[in-house]
Amino acid sequence: MIRQRWVTLACSVVGAAVVALDGTLLTIAQPTLQHDLHAEFAEVQWTSTGYLVAVASLLVFAGRLGDAYGHRRLFALGTFGFAATSAAIALAPGIGWVIALRILQGVFGALLQPATLGMLRAAFPPDRLAMPIALRMSAIGLAAALGPLVGGALVAAFGWRSVFALTAIPALAIGLLAAVTGPTRPADDSEGVAPRPRTRVSGSAPAAGGSRGALDLPGAVLLAVMLACLVHVLVAVPESGWTTATGLALGGAVASGAAFARHERRTARPLLPPALLRSRPVVAGLATLLATSAALFGALFVATYFLQDVRGLDPLSTGLWVLPLAVLMVLGAPAAALLQRRFGPRRTTVGGAALLAVGVLLLSRLDESATAVPAGVCFALLGAGFGTVMATATAVVVHQASVADAGVAGGLQQTAMNIGPALGVAAATLLMTLDPDSGFVPAMGTTLLVLTGLAALGSAAALGLPGRPALTGDPEAAAEPQPQPAPQP
Template identity: 35%
Template structure:
């Protein structure tokens, strides 16, 4: 039985290291967008290179996050967490020293591997270490600090870009890791679930990541219209079909397809795909719009985006409580519609835009929509499957959201008609940004329709802090892998 008390010195060390570890990965998912214009200028990179700077990280993270959780179960969550922290820091160092865009993209892909190792283990370590009486409060503190990190991430990124330079967006992870890893080794007890008889679904992980990579490449490079792009697109679809076939036949699949037998689970994942595709596209382009078109500094652009995550951090618990009373259908319908309205309000944000009159109203409406839907979405995912599969369901939902953001960043500039050099021309970028916001709003409306027509049953209320207190602008919060009964 886990017996560490939160008030003990060991309990405080465990909380500190897990917060630091998760914050590293979460911050990197939000602060890099603010640095993109400066990265492009310093490395003479085109729009495709900036897309890959974001997507290389999301690609390996989304493709390997389920495998990362399985590795922790097999070899020990602390061990895999520490490996992930060290790996992430080494890749961050390489990002910070990258001499050109190609090296930066490769280093970002390596960063995603580290993120896939440390992200699932962060919450699982808390659940496996703390005494049952303290576990809920520990998770609440972990979620709250993580939400604060997500909220201040764009601000920190902007300050670093305008101050010491964009490379410190990545280099900052190195000292954090030098604090995090030794504390974990010394103070965090090892844990696993004893399922050493299971086999790793390496083939499934490779096929899933390959399908995402090939489709992403085809979308980003589609402007060239070459035969290679067409072949890559077909190969990506084939890899996706092969992934589904492998998962259907394996005795221990990474993503058991029978979990989608739950109509509620399938429906809420479709909503997740729509919502987080729109979020991914928005946060990628908004930071560029505020700098390229409006003319703000990186710090001003990063600070401008604070209201969305701040609203989520402050009010998601109340939204979750309301959803407990009225059920998920209305929040999952109204939330995306509010987000769609917020993105349409962003059409007012052009040259000489006023922060108070143009930007703030859009972000407040967008933030209200995110508050309305994120907690009920997570609760519905966890309530739509058996409790013993909650960790798996949450992992699939998290991976689906990241994959949706990945595809959106690849496809949205293409759909909106952005050329390779669009971000160097305020006029061209502004026009394409307007089209992109309309597309994002349309995707959100589709998500609202899916929720209204398919989400029916009332799931058990999710009163877990990780459902409620989280700045989940990139992906829904993860529910840690369930600890076996003998540990609790």
């Protein structure tokens, strides 16, 4: 069993890192890709947009598939597909093929991402779950830090196709590892303890997790349409502003969202388990992740333009100035696992979100004379704060779900982590263009002040997280009858 846990941890860490590395490598490769394939700028943007729309719209349903058919099985399928599409993109003859393959790659990315959390929830006891999740977060930060450096070297030496060939290799290897190892038994009964009988709240429908006949396909379609429309709006508005197409997409998101909510209330087997949505820690964790990721990526979007357009740095120098963010994120995630055992998830997450807010606030004070040291301090605060928030809030969301619903919980966490950055960039773009005559630096200051408030909102949402010093025990135990002491004679 110990060996299976280490294999599961390796699969989860490498799988999450490959997805993160793929995104950063694509950003570096896009200019060369556009030149070599004689593509328009809008076409190149769809290599990112198409992937994001596909992955964000399918994450929750993919998590439910993992609950029903096994997270390791879905992970292996997702990584094999991710590797195959990466290799195919490296051989693509034109931009149309690249866009189509990136959308397909988003489908496979949606299969594997919730599985990386679902496998951890099944493999590790609740009181040992925080550190594996923190290591997964550190791997994501490390991949994001190394991506620009590795991608730049590969593109310069071998061209843009090499970056896709690179991601195919580890994805294929980790998919093979997941396929040849047996399924992980739930950690609740992995220590030689007989599994407890499951109970459910009186009058509720049986849990859908783990049942192959319990897939809510109409709900999955409605949720996918809503998320796809929402992501399209968030991505399209910064690029082209409000148009008829974005207005129709927003209307589609509202209509499909209302239809989804109505359907979920009436169906006997909803896609989103009601107990999960009624959980205050889960809702608080998702809200915290959404708000803080929006604040972070909105601030990074603005700061990147500041460093290159105002300070005149080239992309490599910009990456070096921002490097403290990645370093502190890598270190902050494991530190958060230790802090939450001592101080509890609530205080740890509130403190991390406060650090993030201070970092964004200090960024708003930078001007044309800013040097690397004060900017580095700002980015270090961003990395330490967000690494702490991401590791702790994710651990809470996954821990609060039962093993049978771990995939849906992972899908919701991944959805928040995809919607949040898109929301932050869209908000930053709109705020920067409200007063075009004010100049970049004043507009940047105002925008970052608003994003500071968004980070503070994430800190407030974290007040709903558990306050006890450790994530221990099974959340389902609270719903089970406890033995009563025998009466004393």
